[in-house]
Each structure stands twice: as structure tokens, then as C-alpha cells.
Amino acid sequence: MENLQKIANGLRADVLDMVVEIKDGHPGPAFSAADIITALYFGGHIHIDPENPDSPDRDRFVLSKGHACPLLYAALIRKGVIDKKHKLTLRKIDSILQGHPDMIKTPGVDANSGSLGNGLAMAYGMANALKLQKSSRYVYVICGDGELGEGITWETFINIGKSQMKNMIVFIDNNRWQSGGSITDVGGIGSLKEKFEACSLQVIEIDGHNFTQIFEAVAAAKESNKATVVIAHTIKGKGVDFMEEDNSWHKRVPTAQQYESALRQLRGE
Numbered sequence: 001m002e003n004l005q006k007i008a009n010g011l012r013a014d015v016l017d018m019v020v021e022i023k024d025g026h027p028g029p030a031f032s033a034a035d036i037i038t039a040l041y042f043g044g045h046i047h048i049d050p051e052n053p054d055s056p057d058r059d060r061f062v063l064s065k066g067h068a069c070p071l072l073y074a075a076l077i078r079k080g081v082i083d084k085k086h087k088l089t090l091r092k093i094d095s096i097l098q099g100h101p102d103m104i105k106t107p108g109v110d111a112n113s114g115s116l117g118n119g120l121a122m123a124y125g126m127a128n129a130l131k132l133q134k135s136s137r138y139v140y141v142i143c144g145d146g147e148l149g150e151g152i153t154w155e156t157f158i159n160i161g162k163s164q165m166k167n168m169i170v171f172i173d174n175n176r177w178q179s180g181g182s183i184t185d186v187g188g189i190g191s192l193k194e195k196f197e198a199c200s201l202q203v204i205e206i207d208g209h210n211f212t213q214i215f216e217a218v219a220a221a222k223e224s225n226k227a228t229v230v231i232a233h234t235i236k237g238k239g240v241d242f243m244e245e246d247n248s249w250h251k252r253v254p255t256a257q258q259y260e261s262a263l264r265q266l267r268g269e
């Protein structure tokens with residue numbers, strides 16, 4: 001677990017390196033999802049062969065909140081799927097690391113996402129295809145809580161529940177913020193648990209920064225007869241004290257001093 005925490009903070013540091021280099025990007029929403037992505041990629045869940053990332057015999061991962069993609073790129077670089085020489089090309093012209101995920105340009109990326117809501121629907125299609133192929137692979141998804149303001153997410157959840165798409169595990173990165181402000185003030189979405197249960201889904205609530213709870217949720221999802229949504233309670237900007245719960249870091253570039261301070265904190269100094 002200590003090692004996973006180190007990896008997660010290493011990915012957060014990589015995100016900052018990229019954002020500082022191009023002077024653009026979304027650190028806050030990447031940091032809230034960092035522990036979930038680390039658990040999935042480095043805790044033995046997502047199987048992907050770095051030598052053959054397009055192999056049909058792989059688990060799929062869709063980062064539906066596509067704006068957090070520097071985090072996904074950092075994970076794929078660490079996994080050896082993307083060459084590390086690309087790291088500091090984020091958002092540059094002709095880079096394979098676009099500002100939002102591009103499955104054509106970037107190895108290991110399973111869906112173009114960032115047009116919010118659509119990633120979840122595409123993941124549902126992938127899960128259907130795997131089911132038809134009688135594949136034992138899973139489709140993992142991370143949705144933002146702000147993203148749930150998009151109607152297409154609810155059409156998809158209704159269908160996941162109706163078909164009990166058990167090979168799909170959806171995490172909600174429930175950091176209680178979205179680009180324009182707090183979820184309560186902007187969308188006023190109310191109780192997620194009740195809404196998901198009304199879609200006939202199994203709902204598991206966890207601390208999205210606790211690796212044990214993330215693993216237990218995945219295990220429970222795989223054991224259940226129902227399709228599962230994991231509401232992961234998270235902190236936007238998690239890991240750097242001045243970024244936590246400050247929504248201005250949704251899309252913001254640290255000063256040189258802030259960058260140094262953040263890296264020190266992420267190294268545990």
C-alpha cells in the first residue's frame with residue numbers, strides 16, 4: 001500500500017511537470033482521481049500488454065472526465081505503454097498527448113473523451129461488445145461528479161442496470177466540485193446513491209483515497225450479481241495542501257514557488 005501511495009504521488013508530480021511545461025491543464029481534477037487510477041493500473045486490475053496495447057485481450061479503461069488525462073498519460077508512461085520521451089509534449093502541436101484523450105493518437109487510450117458524459121456511453125458499448133465476444137475482460141470507467149449533470153450519463157446508467165452489465169465497473173470521482181463551482185450550487189444533483197439504486201445498480205461508497213477500500217469495492221463488484229457503481233468520495237487537488245478543496249485549481253498553472261512546494265509535498269518531504 002505504501003508503494004501504491006508512492007506511485008500515486010509520483011503520477012501527481014508527473015501531471016504537474018506536464019502542466020508547468022505547457023502552462024495549461026487541469027491538476028485539481030487529476031489529483032482527486034489519482035489513487036483510483038493507481039489502484040486499477042498498478043494494483044493488478046487493468047491488464048494491458050505494453051508491447052501490444054491494442055490486443056483485444058485487454059481490459060478497457062475509459063477516463064470519462066477526459067480533462068484529467070495528464071494523469072492517465074502519466075500512468076501509461078509508467079506502465080511502459082507510452083514512451084516517456086513524450087511526457088513533456090502534453091498539449092503541444094502534433095503531440096500524441098492531446099489536451100483531452102485521443103484514442104487514435106495515443107497508445108493505451110480506449111476512448112476519446114472530454115465531451116462530458118460520452119465516455120460512459122462508449123464504455124457501455126465496449127462492455128456490450130466484450131459480453132457478445134464472451135470475453136472475461138472488464139471495462140473500468142471513471143466519471144466526474146460534475147459530469148453527472150449530462151443527461152446521457154443517466155440514459156447509460158439506466159441501460160447498465162437494465163442489462164446488468166456486470167463486466168463494467170464505474171467509479172464516480174465524487175470530489176463535490178465541477179468547473180463552475182460546487183456540485184450543490186451548480187447542478188444540485190442530490191443523493192447519488194438513491195438515483196443509482198433506482199437504476200437497479202449495486203452502489204458501493206468508499207473513501208477514494210484509501211487503496212484497501214478501492215480494492216474491496218472492485219472485489220465486491222466482481223462478486224455481485226448486479227452491475228456496480230462505486231461512489232468514491234475524494235478531495236479535489238488531493239496531495240498538495242494549497243490545492244485541496246480550492247476549486248481555482250480545476251484548471252490552473254502553479255508558480256515556480258508553488259511547483260517546488262507541491263513537488264516537495266508529493267515526495268513526502
Ligand SMILES: [Mg+2]
Nearest residue numbers: 145146175177
Ligand atoms: Mg468533480
